[in-house]
Amino acid sequence: AQSVTQLGSHVSVSEGALVLLRCNYSSSVPPYLFWYVQYPNQGLQLLLKYTSAATLVKGINGFEAEFKKSETSFHLTKPSAHMSDAAEYFCAVSGGASGGSYIPTFGRGTSLIVHP
């Protein structure tokens, strides 16, 4: 079985400040990990993915995430928040080529609030 835990249902930052959204995973096989973003009244959009290549993954809109096996974490960061980053962010895990379910399991989401 695989699962993710997103720490903090809401994260509030000031515009220009560092964004850090936390995700810890549980998987019995080497995982694939994803971050998706959901803007109001829209579907989910893939920000970035880890598929067992480089542990530091760069995504769209200046976001990046680092896979840390020892900590079973895949936290999402952005050096400087923009007002347009305000949205719901979802971490997801699936099995990869080594096995496990290939259907992504999503976390409960973290709402990013950006103050001017």
Added chain:
Amino acid sequence: DAGVTQSPTHLIKTRGQQVTLRCSPKSGHDTVSWYQQALGQGPQFIFQYYEEEERQRGNFPDRFSGHQYPNYSSELNVNALLLGDSALYLCASSLLGQGGGRTNEKLFFGSGTQLSVL
């Protein structure tokens, strides 16, 4: 290039009724997955269709059924609606290719159908 389209965008039903939601995948994709997203929650996997067959199923009762057509479009049917079925229903498409690959490295999501059951 059209992305994933879902219809209708909003729907209101009463308990006990039946509903059909529709999804057209992104051009070139062959696989459709359906997710239920309750308010304040992450998407929960309902099932996935590939080559007109249900390939994987999540922990949802038989009241939830689906279909995939030869043009890869898909329907989600829910019978005997309950209040708890009120949610945003998301369709996601991907490309598994011939033989059906193992990975879903990139899902493309539609904007969803907001279902309200009264």
